[in-house]
Structure formats: C-alpha cells, structure tokens
Amino acid sequence: MKNAKTIILFTFALFTCHSLYAEEIPLEAFSNLPKYQQVSISQTGKRIAYVENYQAPQKLSVLTTFNLENQKRKLLLQSDNVEVKINWFEWANDDVLLVSAKYETKQRLQRYYQTRLFSIDVSAKEPKTKYLLKPSSGFNQQDFVSQFQDNVIDFLPDDKDHILMAVDRDVHAMPSVFRVNINTGRKKRVERAKMSIRDWTTDQQHVVRVGYAYDYDSGDTTYYHRFGKKDDFEALFEFNTFEDKPTHVLGFGLDPNILYYSAYRGDYRAIYKLSLDTKQSELVHAYDDKDVSGGLIYSRKTRDVIGVYDRYALYGRHYFDESAYKLNRGLEKIFEGSQAYVTDMSSDEKQYIALIEADYKAPIYYFGDRNKKILQPILEKYPMLYEVPLSHHERVTYEARDGVKIEGYLSLPLTGEAPYPTVLHPHGGPGARDVDGFDPWVSYMTNRGYAVFRPNFRGSTGYGYEFAQAQMGRWGLEMQDDLSDAALWLVEGGIADPDKMCIFGASYGGYAAMMASVKTPDLFTCAVSFAGVSDLKQLRKVQRRFLGGSVVADNQIGKKSKDLKSRSPLHGVEKIKIPLLIMHGSEDIIVRVNQSRVFVDELEDQNKDFKYVEFENGDHYLSIQENRTAFFEELDSFLAEHLGTPKP
Structure with missing residues (x-):
C-alpha cells in the first residue's frame, strides 16, 4: 500500500473476486476485527487518518495517516488491544493529530479504565507522541490522578496551537477548564472547578458558558449558564x-444567545432552541410517536448548527435547510439501494469521507472531492464480505402479552425455507437499541442458515421515556417476558422451528439468555451468554463501589435482597433443562468475570449440560483478535450442534 492509487486499485481488485451466490463464507470474514476503522480527514483535506487492524505477521491495531498529496503513509501508533487501546483521535490542525489512549488500571481489588491524551505532529519525518497534561513538578503521588484526561471541550479551530480541556486536576471529579498547548503541553487554567460541575460547554466564540452539575448521592442535576466570562x-x-x-444541553448556535437542548415533549424526546436573552424556547424537531435521539450537526464552513442527527430521518440526518441534502442525494443516486453517510469533511466542505453500506452490503469508505468531482473507494471495513450476498433486515412489530407493541428486526437466511432454525438475539445495555444497517454478527448467523430476530424489548431507547424507564428495577420481569413473547410470535408466525431455537446475547443480553434458561426452561433449545450477569446482588455490590454508583444501582437494579435473588439466574439453576454455552473475558471490567464463574460452578454442581470458555486478557468488547476468533469458533460449533447445519 504505497500510495492512494495503490489503495484504489487494490480495492477494485477485491470487488471482482467474489461470486454472487449464497455460499458458506469463511468464519474469519465475520470474526476478524474491521480491517479499517474511524477514518478521519484533516481540515484542508490533505491527509486522512485511520486505524488498520493487521492479522499478520502480528495481530495489531495501527493508527495510520495517509497524505493525499504526496501519496505517503505513516504508521504512528500500534496496540495489541491488551493493556492499551486506541480510544479515539481527532485532527487538531492539518499537521497535528490528537490521540486518546485507554488503559486498564487496577487499584486494590478494583479494575477500571483511565484515559490519556497525546499529540502527534504527523508532518515530522519521525512523528513522536507527546503526552499532554503531565503531572506538575512536585506532584504528590498520594493525591488522586485524573482518571479521564482526554475530555476536549473545544478544539479551537481558529487557534492551531491550543485546545480547551476539562480535567479534574484541582478537585476530584470536578474538572477545571485548561487552555492547553498541543505542541508543548503547557497549560493555563481558564475556569476553576466549582458547584459540583462535572463537565463544561463553550459557545462558538469559545467562551465557557454552561456547566453540567450532578450530585452523585441524589441524582440531582443542574445546568448552569452565564452570558460572559465575568458574569456569575x-x-x-x-x-x-x-x-x-x-433535559440536556446540546450546544450553541453561531449566535451566542441561541442554545440548543433536548427535552421531552410529552413522552418523546425532542430538540428545542432557547433564546437566552428572552428565555423563549422554540421546537426544532420532534415526532409524535418516537424519540429524536441524536445531537447537533454543525457546518464545517459556517460553524453554525444546520441540523440534528436522527436515525428516523433521511440519511440519518434532519437538516433545517433542504439544500443541505444535496451531497447525500447525489450519493444516493450513485449507490442506489445503499445507505450513504458523510462521516467527515474538510473545513471548506469540499473534501469528504463517505461510508457506504446496507443491511446486505459490507461498509466501504470513499474519498470525495467536490472541486475535482472525484469519488473513489479507499478502504473496506470487511474485505472478505464485499460482493457476497447477505441478508436484509426487516423492521417488524409484535404484541407482548399485555398489549404493548414491541419493534424488532427480523433477518432471514438466503437459503432454506420456513420454519427456520432461529436465534433470538437480545441487545446489551439494556439502555440501548438495535437498528438496521450492516451487522457482522447477524450476517454470520443468517449465512449459516439461521433466522435472527433482534427485539427492542422494554428498556430499549428511542421509544419514549416510559418505555426506556421500564428497565428500572425490572430486569427479569416484563423485559424478559417481551423476549419470551418474541419467541412465541416467531413460532406462531411459522418463522421459527420451535425445536431449533436458541437465545444468544452479550452483557445484558447474556443475562437475558441465562434468565431465559431459568424462567422459560422449555421455550428454547439452547442458550449462549457472553459477558452476562448471573447475580444481581453481586452486580449491585460492585456498582456501589464507584463514585455515584449507589444511586444508579439502587434505581436500575433494585435494592431488596430477596427481590434481587428472585431475578438472578444464579438462583434458578435447578430449573435449567437446555445446554448452555457461557463465555467471558478474564479482564472484563464492565461485567466482572466472576458473574460467569459462579454461574458455571452452580451448573457443574447440579450436573447441567454446559460449556464454559474464558478468554485470557479478554475485555467486554472482544477487542483482542485471538479472543474474537475463538469466540466465533465456539459459537459456530455450538449453534451447529444444537440447531443443525442448514446447507446453501
């Protein structure tokens, strides 16, 4: 990969090497980490940066830049995703890249992540990383060290040498705002920590205007505002x-007196703008039956707000001016049947990066130049899946036992006929949701001949306040019944074979899979849990050790010991009749590995049919390639054994 032309020719070669029929695709096509990720373009469109995941000679994630003018690339940082991970990166100016790294830390018995921020001058012959916000001389190691040191609140586009950062260097968990030189690391405090403010927001004139205050003990929240630097x-x-x-502040318009925020209009989240001088609010974007879930879209050229991200809107964006859709509409004509997302643009909006994908098409990054009228494919996220037929995702609705309408996504295999061997695949969170678009996990399962259904059960986001709040203290109750009702709906509709139906989930989805084997022991053929929760009492205990964790745990999980026990799979193992596959990473700090270990011990004590796989150094996200590969191999073998192996 010596130059841009080489990238393009290489990509086109891949376009023609796959045959268009439903064949069983090699497992590594799905299990490999995305070949390329997080593609970003610099302000002038001169350079792009991206993470490339290598499989050989070593399995590494490498932060790379490519100069579109001189056709040269540079490898900046590499990670094996074990102790240090590349978290995010952003162009500070055309030459300097800011990079956030995420580290795993252990203090006494607690494991947690911390972040650090580095700057890299990619124009240098041999780029070096510079650690920003080093501890000052004479720093007392007995004092706290900021856990998160990568919170950039303003990239100061008119100042190529500085950024504004919010970091708790003065008071623990209460950040001050610093003006930081990205070349030298020198800093100057511009706003001191105060009033339990946990984060800050600047306006488009780069003045610190809003503070977000949160009481970790009560959950009380206040947004504070001022008009100018010297005002209270x-x-x-x-x-x-x-x-x-x-209510959440989203950001300022170019007019410093216009503030955008989200609030609930009845039961559904809407976007408003507030005139700060008159205190008058105006509705900007809303639906009558669903949430507007995204944030603000800013013009790179004018720096004013031009729309909001909204997954229900055309191209996932609601623009205030119809003319803003011009680029997306042009891409739509070229890539008919696919979804075209402009993911990044240069400052003058002439050069851009577009991601083209569909349910049935693996994502590809394109580079576009509106001046030169160029649009070229540059990087494929899943090269082995290009030109391979994959399944569509159909959005459907079913009715739960109490009449509540539940939306979900049904994906059918390209071969075979109904009733299909089926996988019910609940999402994690549970405060999240499933959407359409390319999904390697779903594509893998449908390619193997299984139907896949992903229900957005109660507790999922996007369907209103009450629907989302239904998760609070209700794990294992109506939320679990929604999954059971989904399985029954699939069978009654002739979609799923009742004798070949598995439930598979990760994180909260792993809890749901284990709970299904306990609560509805005759409904599923098998169950798969990755990083699942088996003991709510232990989950609550661990959560309460962290700052602000007590009030969150009490509200989301529950308080009463007897109630937590009744909703924990660990205490219902005797009811299990089906085989289980339990998998967990040994270094998971989101859901501790002990959640699976104690469940497996109980399964063994009661002589249940199960297999347990623990991934060395594994995290919550299968970030290490060896673990991801092993995970897919175990899943593939387990599903084939219990659901059969339908052939193309």
Missing part, C-alpha cells in the same frame, strides 16, 4: 435524573 453562573435547567424527565 445561574441555574438554567434543574431535574432529578431518576425521578424527572431529563
């Missing part, structure tokens, strides 16, 4: 996170 802060929005419908 006054309360703008106040609510309790667990008792009230929340």
Whole structure:
C-alpha cells in the first residue's frame, strides 16, 4: 500500500473476486476485527487518518495517516488491544493529530479504565507522541490522578496551537477548564472547578458558558449558564435524573444567545432552541410517536448548527435547510439501494469521507472531492464480505402479552425455507437499541442458515421515556417476558422451528439468555451468554463501589435482597433443562468475570449440560483478535450442534 492509487486499485481488485451466490463464507470474514476503522480527514483535506487492524505477521491495531498529496503513509501508533487501546483521535490542525489512549488500571481489588491524551505532529519525518497534561513538578503521588484526561471541550479551530480541556486536576471529579498547548503541553487554567460541575460547554466564540452539575448521592442535576466570562453562573435547567424527565444541553448556535437542548415533549424526546436573552424556547424537531435521539450537526464552513442527527430521518440526518441534502442525494443516486453517510469533511466542505453500506452490503469508505468531482473507494471495513450476498433486515412489530407493541428486526437466511432454525438475539445495555444497517454478527448467523430476530424489548431507547424507564428495577420481569413473547410470535408466525431455537446475547443480553434458561426452561433449545450477569446482588455490590454508583444501582437494579435473588439466574439453576454455552473475558471490567464463574460452578454442581470458555486478557468488547476468533469458533460449533447445519 504505497500510495492512494495503490489503495484504489487494490480495492477494485477485491470487488471482482467474489461470486454472487449464497455460499458458506469463511468464519474469519465475520470474526476478524474491521480491517479499517474511524477514518478521519484533516481540515484542508490533505491527509486522512485511520486505524488498520493487521492479522499478520502480528495481530495489531495501527493508527495510520495517509497524505493525499504526496501519496505517503505513516504508521504512528500500534496496540495489541491488551493493556492499551486506541480510544479515539481527532485532527487538531492539518499537521497535528490528537490521540486518546485507554488503559486498564487496577487499584486494590478494583479494575477500571483511565484515559490519556497525546499529540502527534504527523508532518515530522519521525512523528513522536507527546503526552499532554503531565503531572506538575512536585506532584504528590498520594493525591488522586485524573482518571479521564482526554475530555476536549473545544478544539479551537481558529487557534492551531491550543485546545480547551476539562480535567479534574484541582478537585476530584470536578474538572477545571485548561487552555492547553498541543505542541508543548503547557497549560493555563481558564475556569476553576466549582458547584459540583462535572463537565463544561463553550459557545462558538469559545467562551465557557454552561456547566453540567450532578450530585452523585441524589441524582440531582443542574445546568448552569452565564452570558460572559465575568458574569456569575445561574441555574438554567434543574431535574432529578431518576425521578424527572431529563433535559440536556446540546450546544450553541453561531449566535451566542441561541442554545440548543433536548427535552421531552410529552413522552418523546425532542430538540428545542432557547433564546437566552428572552428565555423563549422554540421546537426544532420532534415526532409524535418516537424519540429524536441524536445531537447537533454543525457546518464545517459556517460553524453554525444546520441540523440534528436522527436515525428516523433521511440519511440519518434532519437538516433545517433542504439544500443541505444535496451531497447525500447525489450519493444516493450513485449507490442506489445503499445507505450513504458523510462521516467527515474538510473545513471548506469540499473534501469528504463517505461510508457506504446496507443491511446486505459490507461498509466501504470513499474519498470525495467536490472541486475535482472525484469519488473513489479507499478502504473496506470487511474485505472478505464485499460482493457476497447477505441478508436484509426487516423492521417488524409484535404484541407482548399485555398489549404493548414491541419493534424488532427480523433477518432471514438466503437459503432454506420456513420454519427456520432461529436465534433470538437480545441487545446489551439494556439502555440501548438495535437498528438496521450492516451487522457482522447477524450476517454470520443468517449465512449459516439461521433466522435472527433482534427485539427492542422494554428498556430499549428511542421509544419514549416510559418505555426506556421500564428497565428500572425490572430486569427479569416484563423485559424478559417481551423476549419470551418474541419467541412465541416467531413460532406462531411459522418463522421459527420451535425445536431449533436458541437465545444468544452479550452483557445484558447474556443475562437475558441465562434468565431465559431459568424462567422459560422449555421455550428454547439452547442458550449462549457472553459477558452476562448471573447475580444481581453481586452486580449491585460492585456498582456501589464507584463514585455515584449507589444511586444508579439502587434505581436500575433494585435494592431488596430477596427481590434481587428472585431475578438472578444464579438462583434458578435447578430449573435449567437446555445446554448452555457461557463465555467471558478474564479482564472484563464492565461485567466482572466472576458473574460467569459462579454461574458455571452452580451448573457443574447440579450436573447441567454446559460449556464454559474464558478468554485470557479478554475485555467486554472482544477487542483482542485471538479472543474474537475463538469466540466465533465456539459459537459456530455450538449453534451447529444444537440447531443443525442448514446447507446453501
């Protein structure tokens, strides 16, 4: 890969090497980490940066830049994704890349992540990383060290040498704002920590204007605002996170008196703009039956707000001016039947990166130049899946036992006929949701001949406040019944073979899979849990050790010991009748590996049919390639054994 032309020719070669019929695709096509990720373009469109995941000679993630003018690339950082991971990166100017790294840390018995920020001058012959915000001389090691040191609140596009960062260097968990030189690391405090403010927001003139204050003990939240640097802060929005419908500041318009925020219009989240001088609000974007879930879209050229991200809108964006759709509409004509997302643009909006994908098409990054009228494929996320037929995802609705309408995504294999061997695949979170678009996990299962259904059960986001709040203290209850009702709906509709139906999930989805084997022991043929929760009492205990964790655990998980026990799969193992596959990473700090270990011990004690796989150094996200490969191999073998192996 010596130059841009080489990249393009290489990509086109891949386009023609696959045959267009439903064949069983090699497992590594799905299990490999994306070949390329997080493609970003610099301000002038001169360079792009991206993470490339190598399989040989070593399995590494490498942060790389490519100069579109001189056709040269540079390898900046590499990670094996074990102790240090590349978290995110952003162009500070056309030559300097800011890079956030995520480290795993252990203090006493607690494991947690911390982040650090580095700058890299990619124009240098041999680029070097510079650690920003080093501890000052005479730093007392007995004092706290900021856990998160990568919170950039303003990239200061008119100042190529500085950024504004919010870091708790003065008071623990209360960040001050610093003006940081990205070349030298020198800093100057511009706003001191105060009033339990946990984060800050600047306006488009780069003045610190809004502070987000949160009480970790009560959940009380206040947004403070001021007009100018010398003015006092006054309360703008106040609510309790667990008792009230929340309001969230999104950002400022180019006019420093216009503030955009999200709030609930009845039961559904909407976007408003507030005139700060008159305190008058105006509705910007809303639906009558669903949430507007995204943030603001800014023009790179004017720096004003031009729309909001919205997965229900055309191209996933709601623009205020119809003319802003011009580029997306042009891409739509070229890539008919695919979804075209402009993921990054140069400052003048002439050069851009577009991601083209569909349910049935693996994503490809394109580079576009509107001046030169160029649009070229540059990087494929899943090279082995290009030109391979994959399944569509159909959005469907079913009715739960109490009449609540539940939406989900049904993906059918390209071969075979109904009723299919089926996988019910609940998402994690549970405060998340499934969507359409390319999904390597779903594509793998449908390629193997299984139907896949992903229900957005109660507790999922995007369907209103009450629907999302239904998760609070209700794990294993109505949320679990929604999954059971989904399985029954699939069988009654003739889609799923009742004798060949498995439930598979990760994180909360892993809990749901284990709970299904306990609560509905005759409904599924098998169950698969990755990084699942088996003991709610232990989950609550661990959560309460962290700052602000007590009030979150009490509200989301519950308080009463007897109730937590009744909703924990660990305490219902005797009811299990089906085989289980339990998998977990040994270094998972989101859901501790002990959650699977104690469950497996109980399975063994009661002589149940199970297999347990623990991944060395494994995290919550299967970031290490060896673990991801092993995971897919175990899943593939288990599903084939219990659901059969339908052939193309």
